[in-house]
Amino acid sequence: MRFIFKTNYAQDINIARHSGDRFWYSLLIILMLAMPLFIDDFYLGEISYVCILAIAGIGLMILSGYTGLASLGHAAFLGIGAYTHAFLLTNGIPFFASIPIVVIVSFMVGALIGIPILRLTGMYLAIATLALGFIAEHVFIKWEHFTGGNRGMPVPQPEIMGMSFYDSATFYYVCLAFLILSMFAAINILRSPTGRAFVAIRDSEIAAQSLGVNLGLYKALSFAISGAFTGLAGALLAHYIGYLAPDIFNIFLSLSLLLLIVVGGMGSLHGTVFGAIFVGYLPQLIAICRDYLPSSIGSQPGLEPMLFGLILVLFILYEPLGIYGRWVKIKLFFQLFPTYKKQTFKKQKVFTKSDRV
């Protein structure tokens, strides 16, 4: 066990809690920065993709994990980000000017959608976002002037300081930089009064309201912030894909994002990275599974959704806190070594909660 000895008030607002944190996270960042030296372009691309997924995951985590609002249509924000970015780049706006515009646009769209929709709670919200996802997908198909419709839309690959995005190392550094930035932004949002209000809303709306949290405002804000992060991820995703087609941003992508935060661990930013690694490598994992299965089953296209659903169900039932929850348990096991009790994390007995008044 580590006991933190506080000698200074400023210690309370440090992002890193103690020297151990500082050491390990610095090591991680150095390792990530040095990554292009060790591994080849293909895997670098994969890691960039994981970074993009993690940014989108941060977005959804703020909404679902911290504010407790389910969104089944978050691929729409990825799409909005991707198309806006590609449109701006095509019209000659430089990369670093385009990204802030994308973030602002997705923030505004999130707020605009959020204000009417977030008056709903629980299930109704899930259904409404699902419907919005479908509507967005159709808008991407039909609004040909802006999105190129079913023909698709090429994404120009800009140059940064003479380095092209075609070079996977450059793209990797861009993605990594944005991931680190988003992570810092998210950490700081979540420990500000805004973030505390989100968590209060998640834990009990009535309690939050009685403490003076304006539910409608903060829910819309959460939706908008979430949209901004996801839009940013969408802009980067546009570069990763290279050619936008509307069917990329379908419900399956929305559900992959949900899988990401559930598997990673609801209510933890670490979880977004774990989940992103998981979702990013899931196709490879499935490909490996295929080899071990008899060919009559292994070659079926239905295997992917089936495993996808199975993993989701197993995590919800047996490890609701996801990979991060498992990691916390393992860490506690070693910290308390001989005295660890399984009951520490035993689920409380609960009964049906009613929304009916």
Added chain:
Amino acid sequence: MQLIQLIIDGVASGCIYGLVALGFVLIYKATETINFAQGDILMLGAFVAFSLIGVLGMDYIMGFALTVVIIAVFGFFLDAVVVRQIIGQPPFATVMLTIGIGFILRGFASIFWGTDIFSFSTPFSGKITEFNGLIISYVNLSIIIGTIILVSVLYLFFTFSRIGVAMRASSENQLAAYYMGIPVKFIFSLIWSISAATAAIAGVLLAPITLVDTSISLIGLKAFAAAVLGGFGSIPGAIVGGIIIGIVEQLCGTYENYLFEGIREISAYLVLILTLIIYPRGLFSDKAEVKKV
């Protein structure tokens, strides 16, 4: 005349939405969970019926009945084994769980039956009747009549049978029902099985129109619109909502040129969102108000 024709077609497809929505409503009323896998259960029903009727060569009525029984048993165990475990967790968990179940069912169907499009012959296929210049196909007629019969049976069941009354009691107040000696867990599983059976009936009735493949599970999503429009938690509301959605969809499809292109596919979702924004209680909501911020 064309308008009436459109409305009849709309009513037929609306009845399917209504039946699926009925499944949502039954489960929601009882357990306050929404079964996002309802459409996939419908798909499973259609596939099972195809296996029994199309492959094993069973009689249509026999195959239909057996399908409903199989899916009802499946629904019962789905609740008893899986869904019951997460009672009391936030709604998010149930949403994710049932979505996961839906994916498993869809994956299973495409592995077990393949991704081809199947059809099986029914006594209604290809027959039409004319009435005052209106063309009504037997398939549409079978859907409408089937819905009327099912809804009447359910109405009688909930009003007069002991189990039906016990179900209403449990959905009214679980604890009180439990104190009165009603086996609430068993009753809930039974509600899941009725709801699954409803979806299966919808699936079999729908099979001659859309044919059988994994994509028909998307009907479950449009049925949400029906359930919300009718006021989640109201059985007549689900059917009426479904019929309205069906008619709106037909009309949007025909008058697409006057509106904008592609409105047909999203009309159900537009109705859903507009309902939620303007009048989230729905048309037939009972006393259960939608909590608003």
